[in-house]
Amino acid sequence: MTEDAVVSPFRPVRHEHDACIDDALDAADALCAKQGVRLTTLRRRVLELVWGSHGPMGAYDILDRLREERMRDEKKGAAPPTVYRALDFLLSNGLIHRIESLNAYVGCGAPSDGHAGQFLICGDCGSVGELDDPDITKMIASKAEAMGFAVTHQTIEATGLCPECARRGAKNEN
Amino acid sequence: MTEDAVVSPFRPVRHEHDACIDDALDAADALCAKQGVRLTTLRRRVLELVWGSHGPMGAYDILDRLREERMRDEKKGAAPPTVYRALDFLLSNGLIHRIESLNAYVGCGAPSDGHAGQFLICGDCGSVGELDDPDITKMIASKAEAMGFAVTHQTIEATGLCPECARRGAKNEN
DNA sequence: ATGGTTTTGTTATGTTATAACATCGCAAAC
DNA sequence: GTTTGCGATGTTATAACATAACAAAACCAT
Ligand SMILES: [Zn+2]
Ligand SMILES: [Zn+2]
Ligand SMILES: [Zn+2]
Ligand SMILES: [Zn+2]
Numbered sequence: 001m002t003e004d005a006v007v008s009p010f011r012p013v014r015h016e017h018d019a020c021i022d023d024a025l026d027a028a029d030a031l032c033a034k035q036g037v038r039l040t041t042l043r044r045r046v047l048e049l050v051w052g053s054h055g056p057m058g059a060y061d062i063l064d065r066l067r068e069e070r071m072r073d074e075k076k077g078a079a080p081p082t083v084y085r086a087l088d089f090l091l092s093n094g095l096i097h098r099i100e101s102l103n104a105y106v107g108c109g110a111p112s113d114g115h116a117g118q119f120l121i122c123g124d125c126g127s128v129g130e131l132d133d134p135d136i137t138k139m140i141a142s143k144a145e146a147m148g149f150a151v152t153h154q155t156i157e158a159t160g161l162c163p164e165c166a167r168r169g170a171k172n173e174n
Numbered sequence: 175m176t177e178d179a180v181v182s183p184f185r186p187v188r189h190e191h192d193a194c195i196d197d198a199l200d201a202a203d204a205l206c207a208k209q210g211v212r213l214t215t216l217r218r219r220v221l222e223l224v225w226g227s228h229g230p231m232g233a234y235d236i237l238d239r240l241r242e243e244r245m246r247d248e249k250k251g252a253a254p255p256t257v258y259r260a261l262d263f264l265l266s267n268g269l270i271h272r273i274e275s276l277n278a279y280v281g282c283g284a285p286s287d288g289h290a291g292q293f294l295i296c297g298d299c300g301s302v303g304e305l306d307d308p309d310i311t312k313m314i315a316s317k318a319e320a321m322g323f324a325v326t327h328q329t330i331e332a333t334g335l336c337p338e339c340a341r342r343g344a345k346n347e348n
Numbered sequence: 349a350t351g352g353t354t355t356t357g358t359t360a361t362g363t364t365a366t367a368a369c370a371t372c373g374c375a376a377a378c
Numbered sequence: 379g380t381t382t383g384c385g386a387t388g389t390t391a392t393a394a395c396a397t398a399a400c401a402a403a404a405c406c407a408t
Binding site for chain 1: 354355356357358
């Protein structure tokens with residue numbers, strides 16, 4: 001029996017992140033077209049900002065970026081609802097996820113179905129890897145079911161050290 | 175091979191909840207004595223308030239209760255830090271857990287080690303059942319490890335319908 | 349062009365959490 | 379028994395996160 005190659009949910013420290021963002025935006029365009037929903041300029045820009053890093057971004061971080069841009073264009077600033085509405089849209093269309101333990105948002109690495117995502121959060125560098133492991137989902141659902149509980153949504157977040165930071169940490173422990 | 179009896183993490187709708195609270199407080203007294211930390215009057219009272227229900231309680235809910243009590247005693251009110259400090263103490267001594275997806279707190283059903291807890295949250299009645307299933311913990315740790323990620327803390331929260339509400343829901347679907 | 353719908357702007361406010369510094373109260377050291 | 383140190387609590391102010399409610403604009407279909 002052959003095993004699927006295990007692909008790390010963490011990107012290499014230096015990768016072509018512009019391409020990474022472009023891919024995410026292209027996927028979003030396609031998905032929204034298919035769903036018949038409108039990825040407006042604002043929503044697309046917010047998604048782009050969220051994808052600015054592979055780390056979680058707070059709503060007010062996004063807001064600050066938007067304000068900067070608009071100020072540069074001599075336009076008025078923006079207010080919290082502008083950002084939260086865009087985030088709501090992106091969330092409900094599965095283009096981003098919310099990290100509950102950080103009150104922050106990350107781009108979804110596999111925006112297709114309405115999955116929940118499972119997150120590995122590095123306490124050192126802040127990067128977040130997304131897992132979507134059906135074994136975990138199933139095990140939790142079945143353990144809950146054994147208690148008579150019917151699960152509709154799972155929040156799975158693990159904090160720790162990402163491969164990169166673990167390696168760096170080991171190095172500095174000489 | 176004999177199976178351990180599976181005990182529901184949900185209490186019956188009507189149970190001797192005063193005794194339930196007393197048990198929790200006794201356990202807390204014992205644990206704090208053993209750890210050589212001080213379960214002061216305030217901390218003990220906050221724990222008691224958190225145990226007031228088997229549902230999650232917000233910090234400001236607790237604060238309101240404290241204020242009421244103090245007002246009745248003609249004393250001054252209380253301020254947020256009073257509550258948050260007590261909650262921090264209780265959290266770091268494993269006497270309560272924080273539910274990240276609700277910004278709220280619940281009493282720990284098995285306050286012993288520094289475990290994280292896994293929560294089943296009823297979206298209908300708000301009651302929370304605590305699971306501490308080592309299979310889930312291990313599976314997540316090992317899946318993460320396979321990605322080179324070293325987990326130090328897990329946040330596991332499932333939303334859905336508790337047994338009680340599922341039964342009630344089924345009844346009303348005639 | 350018109351009218352209805354969706355999106356965005358704007359103002360105000362609600363909710364959750366922490367920083368910083370003052371004070372209190374108990375117990376060990378003197 | 380007073381002093382002194384320290385952990386706990388009080389107090390004030392503010393930071394950080396999120397939503398309600400209503401107005402204006404942009405969009406789209408007829
Ligand atoms: Zn990238
Ligand atoms: Zn890292
Ligand atoms: Zn009870
Ligand atoms: Zn319920």
